Amino acid sequence: MAAARHSTLYFMLGAKADGETNLKGLQSIFQEQGMAESVHTWQDHGYLATYTNKNGMKRLPPIVRGGAIDRYWPTADGRLVEYDIDKVVYDEDSPYQNIKILHSKQFGNILILSGDVNLAESDLAYTRAIMGNGKEDYTDKDVLILGGGDGGILCEIVKLKPKMVTMVEIDQMVIDGCKKYMRKTYGDVLDNLKGDCYQVLIEDCIPVLKRYAHEGREFDYVINDLTAVPISTSPEEDSTWEFLRLILDLSMKVLKQDGKYFTQGNCVNLMQALSLYEEQLGRLYCPVEFSKEIVCVPSYLELWVFYTVWKKAKP
Amino acid sequence: MAAARHSTLYFMLGAKADGETNLKGLQSIFQEQGMAESVHTWQDHGYLATYTNKNGMKRLPPIVRGGAIDRYWPTADGRLVEYDIDKVVYDEDSPYQNIKILHSKQFGNILILSGDVNLAESDLAYTRAIMGNGKEDYTDKDVLILGGGDGGILCEIVKLKPKMVTMVEIDQMVIDGCKKYMRKTYGDVLDNLKGDCYQVLIEDCIPVLKRYAHEGREFDYVINDLTAVPISTSPEEDSTWEFLRLILDLSMKVLKQDGKYFTQGNCVNLMQALSLYEEQLGRLYCPVEFSKEIVCVPSYLELWVFYTVWKKAKP
Numbered sequence: 001m002a003a004a005r006h007s008t009l010y011f012m013l014g015a016k017a018d019g020e021t022n023l024k025g026l027q028s029i030f031q032e033q034g035m036a037e038s039v040h041t042w043q044d045h046g047y048l049a050t051y052t053n054k055n056g057m058k059r060l061p062p063i064v065r066g067g068a069i070d071r072y073w074p075t076a077d078g079r080l081v082e083y084d085i086d087k088v089v090y091d092e093d094s095p096y097q098n099i100k101i102l103h104s105k106q107f108g109n110i111l112i113l114s115g116d117v118n119l120a121e122s123d124l125a126y127t128r129a130i131m132g133n134g135k136e137d138y139t140d141k142d143v144l145i146l147g148g149g150d151g152g153i154l155c156e157i158v159k160l161k162p163k164m165v166t167m168v169e170i171d172q173m174v175i176d177g178c179k180k181y182m183r184k185t186y187g188d189v190l191d192n193l194k195g196d197c198y199q200v201l202i203e204d205c206i207p208v209l210k211r212y213a214h215e216g217r218e219f220d221y222v223i224n225d226l227t228a229v230p231i232s233t234s235p236e237e238d239s240t241w242e243f244l245r246l247i248l249d250l251s252m253k254v255l256k257q258d259g260k261y262f263t264q265g266n267c268v269n270l271m272q273a274l275s276l277y278e279e280q281l282g283r284l285y286c287p288v289e290f291s292k293e294i295v296c297v298p299s300y301l302e303l304w305v306f307y308t309v310w311k312k313a314k315p
Numbered sequence: 316m317a318a319a320r321h322s323t324l325y326f327m328l329g330a331k332a333d334g335e336t337n338l339k340g341l342q343s344i345f346q347e348q349g350m351a352e353s354v355h356t357w358q359d360h361g362y363l364a365t366y367t368n369k370n371g372m373k374r375l376p377p378i379v380r381g382g383a384i385d386r387y388w389p390t391a392d393g394r395l396v397e398y399d400i401d402k403v404v405y406d407e408d409s410p411y412q413n414i415k416i417l418h419s420k421q422f423g424n425i426l427i428l429s430g431d432v433n434l435a436e437s438d439l440a441y442t443r444a445i446m447g448n449g450k451e452d453y454t455d456k457d458v459l460i461l462g463g464g465d466g467g468i469l470c471e472i473v474k475l476k477p478k479m480v481t482m483v484e485i486d487q488m489v490i491d492g493c494k495k496y497m498r499k500t501y502g503d504v505l506d507n508l509k510g511d512c513y514q515v516l517i518e519d520c521i522p523v524l525k526r527y528a529h530e531g532r533e534f535d536y537v538i539n540d541l542t543a544v545p546i547s548t549s550p551e552e553d554s555t556w557e558f559l560r561l562i563l564d565l566s567m568k569v570l571k572q573d574g575k576y577f578t579q580g581n582c583v584n585l586m587q588a589l590s591l592y593e594e595q596l597g598r599l600y601c602p603v604e605f606s607k608e609i610v611c612v613p614s615y616l617e618l619w620v621f622y623t624v625w626k627k628a629k630p
Contacts, residue, residue, distance in 0.1 A: 060378070060387050061395040071394075072375050079386075079397040080376040081616065084584055106583050106618045115373075122618070125611070268421050269399055296440070298611040298618060301396065303421045303437070 069102070073117050075302045077269040083110070083299075089181050094173035101181045107299040109181050111150050113174070119150050120299035121184040127152040129295040129306045130223055130262050138162045141220040144212075144254065146205045146247070148225040149174030151186025158189055158198055165198040166219075168205040175200070209250035222251045224263035245280050248309075252286055257311055265305035268294055274305060287312040384417070388432055390617045392584040398425070404496050409488035416496045422614040424496050426465050428489070434465050435614035436499040442467040444610040444621045445538055445577050453477045456535035459527075459569065461520045461562070463540040464489035466501025473504055473513055480513040483520040490515070524565035537566045539578035560595050563624075567601055572626055580620035583609055589620060602627040 030037065061082070064071065071085045083104050090101035100112040108121030119126055128134060130153060138160035145153055145167040154167050169175060179190045193200040201208060205226070224247065251261055266273050281290055290309045297304050345352065376397070379386065386400045398419055405416035415427040423436030434441055443449060445468060453475035460468055460482040469482050484490060494505045508515040516523060520541070539562060566576055581588050596605055605624045612619050 058385070058387075061389055061393055063375070063378070063395065070373070072373075074376055077399065078376055079399060080378065081396045082394040084392060084394060084617075122611075296437075296611055296613040301616045302399075303613060 073112065073115070075300070076116075076267040077302060079302070081301045083107075085110075090177045092173060092177065094171050096171045097174075099171075099173055099177050101177055104299065108184060110299055111174075111178060111182060117299060119152060119182075119185065121182060122298045123152075123185075123300075125295055126264070126297045126304075127156050127185075129293065129297070129304075130225060130264055131156060132260065132262055132308065133293065133295075136221070136260070138221070142218070143221045143223065144168070144219045144251075146209075146222070146224045146226050146251070148223070150178045150182050151175070151190040152182075153223055153225055154198060154200070155186040155189045158195065162197055167198065167200045168203055168208050169200060170202070170204050172202050175202070206246070206250070209247070209254060213250055213253040217254055218256045218259070219254055220256055220259050222255050222259065222261045224251065224261065241276065241280055244277070245283060248280065249285050252284055252288065252309075252311065255311065257314070259310070261309040263307050263309070265292065265307050267300070268303040268305055277307075281309060388427065388430070390615070391431075391582040392617060394617070396616045398422075400425075405492045407488060407492065409486050411486045412489075414486075414488055414492050416492055419614065423499060425614055426489075426493060426497060432614060434467060434497075434500065436497060437613045438467075438500075438615075439471075440610055441579070441612045441619075442471050442500075444608065444612070444619075445540060445579055446471060447575065447577055447623065448608065448610075451536070451575070453536070457533070458536045458538065459483070459534045459566075461524075461537070461539045461541050461566070463538070465493045465497050466490070466505040467497075468538055468540060469513060469515070470501040470504045473510065477512055482513065482515045483518055483523050484515060485517070485519050487517050490517070521561070521565070524562070524569060528565055528568040532569055533571045533574070534569055535571055535574050537570050537574070537576045539566065539576065556591065556595055559592070560598060563595065564600050567599055567603065567624075567626065570626065572629070574625070576624040578622050578624070580607065580622050582615070583618040583620055592622075596624060 027037065063082075069085055069088055071082050072080065073083055075081055083102075084106055085102045085104050087103035088100070089103050089109055090099065092099050097114040102110050102112060104110050104120060106122070110120040111118040131138075138157055140161070140163045143157055143162050143165040145157075145165065147169055148154060148167050149169040149171055154165060157165050175190055178186060189195065189198070190200070193202075226247065248261075255261055265277060268274075278290070281288055288309050289312055290307055292308070293306050294303050295306055342352065378397075384400055384403055386397050387395065388398055390396055398417075399421055400417045400419050402418035403415070404418050404424055405414065407414050412429040417425050417427060419425050419435060421437070425435040426433040446453075453472055455476070455478045458472055458477050458480040460472075460480065462484055463469060463482050464484040464486055469480060472480050490505055493501060504510065504513070505515070508517075541562065563576075570576055580592060583589075593605070596603055603624050604627055605622055607623070608621050609618050610621055
């Protein structure tokens with residue numbers, strides 16, 4: 001027998017119809033299927049009959065709709081998942097996006113940008129992964145961070161005695177929100193936009209990258225913490241992929257010949273989107289090679305792919 | 316304004332009522348709330364009016380009911396989560412429990428015992444955690460594993476050149492299922508129930524522990540991979556906690572004075588259940604101390620607490 005299906009059957013009985021007789025007629029059909037029956041009679045007001053198949057009934061937690069707190073933030077691969085969110089900490093619209101910081105009992109505060117779970121206070125695994133998972137030596141290095149407004153990457157790198165870290169974040173309000181509510185992630189590095197070995201520019205990274213490329217400035221590491229690879233696997237308009245390629249091309253231009261470019265990719269299940277991204281890597285102005293790693297970021301509730309890209313050695 | 320609530324309003328109109336007039340009367344109410352309106356008219360058959368508040372409408376993935384594959388395995392703290400399960404690999408009832416092995420696209424095969432997600436092929440983090448997270452030296456040590464039928468712990472420990480590992484698993488069918496379908500987890504260690512440095516006993520661990528205690532046998536490590544701490548935080552009947560305490564007491568009896576006992580606890584959100592467990596630790600026949608660690612096990616979709624317990628040093 002196939003899995004039981006969920007069906008609601010309505011019977012509109014004429015005034016003179018005998019409900020009990022009708023019910024008896026139906027019973028044999030369900031009983032043939034080996035289903036257990038439970039009938040509730042409300043005097044002359046009708047019947048509620050439930051039929052349960054032999055594997056029993058599995059009760060799922062209900063979806064709570066209309067609450068003041070939205071606990072449902074589907075994964076990138078479109079699965080329904082419920083978070084243990086118990087508080088809205090911050091909820092503002094910036095000129096660029098909706099910025100939410102919600103409190104999860106187990107993950108701490110979670111930054112959600114326009115509906116996408118970005119980073120929670122539990123997610124050091126994300127920051128480590130996008131920095132090369134502890135395999136890089138940042139001492140005395142020149143580093144460029146694109147995005148990264150939550151401050152997690154900046155905070156971890158400045159601990160490693162770099163020469164200079166430049167972070168380019170377009171949205172002052174992300175910094176403002178995280179400064180207040182994601183302290184566990186970034187420490188106090190965002191309290192000042194300038195420190196001994198770092199500076200934060202509140203700017204669109206495209207003109208900054210163009211300026212650096214024009215000036216011939218080069219970095220040992222470029223870390224792209226901007227938007228995720230587009231979820232769509234069939235870009236109707238090429239613009240999203242063109243934007244990604246523009247960022248990649250400009251990043252390669254400001255990357256030293258032996259430098260490394262790190263970025264997050266997508267969830268491991270969106271294989272077509274990942275292939276499309278890898279296709280873009282083959283279409284840059286200079287030949288590159290890449291590796292990828294699958295990482296478990298606690299608050300994502302799905303495995304995530306991170307990329308390392310470098311310039312192919314000159315022959 | 317509070318979050319929009321989900322409401323369905325039915326209006327039964329008398330035969331002579333003018334639907335359009337009624338609709339107009341209602342419109343002003345919703346428009347006052349700043350809601351956007353979209354009205355569909357089916358000739359003279361009625362209206363469908365949808366009102367969306369200014370934050371727009373959030374669409375959630377639907378719950379798929381009645382499928383041949385059950386993708387919903389709620390977390391221990393009762394949240395609704397959907398897995399990316401695409402295949403039922405194994406589904407059998409043993410004399411002790413229902414044993415399912417389901418294939419997840421991202422986590423690989425997942426072992427589910429009587430509805431509880433036990434271990435997936437992605438979950439080396441679980442095995443590492445319950446072995447002390449790489450901080451222990453198992454060389455030449457005597458180890459006792461309670462449960463562990465998936466073979467994950469056994470497989471990892473035999474790599475570390477122990478003196479002897481004894482694993483006591485009650486359910487031959489768990490071993491049989493995992494032997495076939497969880498190969499990534501256990502390697503080939505379950506192919507034989509006896510090896511150079513290990514033996515697997517298909518027995519209830521209670522009489523085995525009693526026998527060992529009676530014989531005065533002692534182990535360097537006891538790893539309890541049996542059932543989780545009961546989810547219930549108010550044990551109506553003491554038996555579950557008494558069972559847990561019996562296992563703990565017997566384990567302490569076969570543990571060397573400087574030995575260590577490892578076990579999984581529960582999800583981090585079930586704080587009352589965790590406290591109740593810790594209370595039991597204060598009621599054993601000998602004084603013990605403990606530490607705990609919070610670990611992200613990929614397929615669990617919630618953070619998990621692991622315990623290390625040891626005998627208090629004699630004064």
